[in-house]
Amino acid sequence: MTTSPKKNSLLCPNCRKLISRSASRCPYCDITNPSAWWKNTFLSSNRTKDEYYVRAIIYVNVAMFALLVLVDFRPSTFNFSPFAFLSPSNNALLIFGSTGSIPLFQLERWWSLISANYLHGSLLHILFNMLAFSQLAPFVQREFGNNRMIVIYTLGGVAGYLLSAIVGVKWTIGASAAVCSLIGALLYYGKSRGGRFGQAVFSQIGGWAIGIGIFGFLVPGINNWGHGGGMAAGALLGYLFGYREQRRESMALKYLAMACILTTILTLIWAVTSGFFLLLWRV
Numbered sequence: 585m586t587t588s589p590k591k592n593s594l595l596c597p598n599c600r601k602l603i604s605r606s607a608s609r610c611p612y613c614d615i616t617n618p619s620a621w622w623k624n625t626f627l628s629s630n631r632t633k634d635e636y637y638v639r640a641i642i643y644v645n646v647a648m649f650a651l652l653v654l655v656d657f658r659p660s661t662f663n664f665s666p667f668a669f670l671s672p673s674n675n676a677l678l679i680f681g682s683t684g685s686i687p688l689f690q691l692e693r694w695w696s697l698i699s700a701n702y703l704h705g706s707l708l709h710i711l712f713n714m715l716a717f718s719q720l721a722p723f724v725q726r727e728f729g730n731n732r733m734i735v736i737y738t739l740g741g742v743a744g745y746l747l748s749a750i751v752g753v754k755w756t757i758g759a760s761a762a763v764c765s766l767i768g769a770l771l772y773y774g775k776s777r778g779g780r781f782g783q784a785v786f787s788q789i790g791g792w793a794i795g796i797g798i799f800g801f802l803v804p805g806i807n808n809w810g811h812g813g814g815m816a817a818g819a820l821l822g823y824l825f826g827y828r829e830q831r832r833e834s835m836a837l838k839y840l841a842m843a844c845i846l847t848t849i850l851t852l853i854w855a856v857t858s859g860f861f862l863l864l865w866r867v
């Protein structure tokens with residue numbers, strides 16, 4: 585009987601090449617301690633893990649939405665106009681972390697630049713954003729990798745909201761600034777890669793961008809600065825990080841993705857606990 589080589593070897597969590605489990609450095613990409621469990625858990629990616637991240641982000645959005653609807657339950661929650669059905673009040677949204685020039689510059693709630701990306705104002709609002717996210721995120725994961733997707737999504741949302749607050753948008757919420765940063769990254773990818781596939785990506789994703797633009801000018805209350813800022817930030821980050829055909833995700837980028845995840849989790853925990861504190865204290 586021969587022993588399976590799998591027991592003594594593993595795929596490097598960084599470069600995915602087969603290496604010895606006892607190696608202190610990967611002979612191919614030179615990262616230290618490639619068999620550390622946490623590196624294999626958090627830094628390596630495959631299709632199943634990628635799907636898990638997309639689903640986790642959707643679940644967090646749904647959980648935050650459900651929490652706000654329940655906490656802020658009142659007769660107008662069941663307003664049967666499509667844009668208002670299951671709508672938390674502006675007050676509840678502010679308490680749990682909506683952003684904009686008032687929360688940022690008057691109340692100095694800087695953390696709301698992250699929390700606002702996970703809050704929605706109605707059932708239609710969250711449905712539309714999560715539908716777009718579930719279509720676009722796997723696309724970005726495939727061409728850029730999961731870590732770059734997470735960093736682009738997180739920083740793009742922050743950048744879009746910061747820009748919109750600077751130009752004077754008072755209140756804003758929703759995943760769409762971050763979703764638009766995925767669109768920006770894919771537009772950059774399509775343009776930069778070129779060829780038949782790049783052009784197809786550019787025109788398909790360009791259709792999304794135009795649709796969002798038209799929607800934004802027809803429907804009042806849409807944060808077009810957040811959308812545009814998110815798109816520009818996503819394109820810029822796509823250019824800075826590069827996509828898979830250009831270069832691998834660096835170790836630094838993987839750590840940056842972990843930092844984005846950790847910051848988001850801590851921010852949402854802060855938003856929920858401080859939100860409940862404010863609610864109870866007010867009563």
Ligand SMILES: [Zn+2]
Pocket residue numbers: 596597598599600601610611612613614615618
């Ligand atoms: Zn390696």
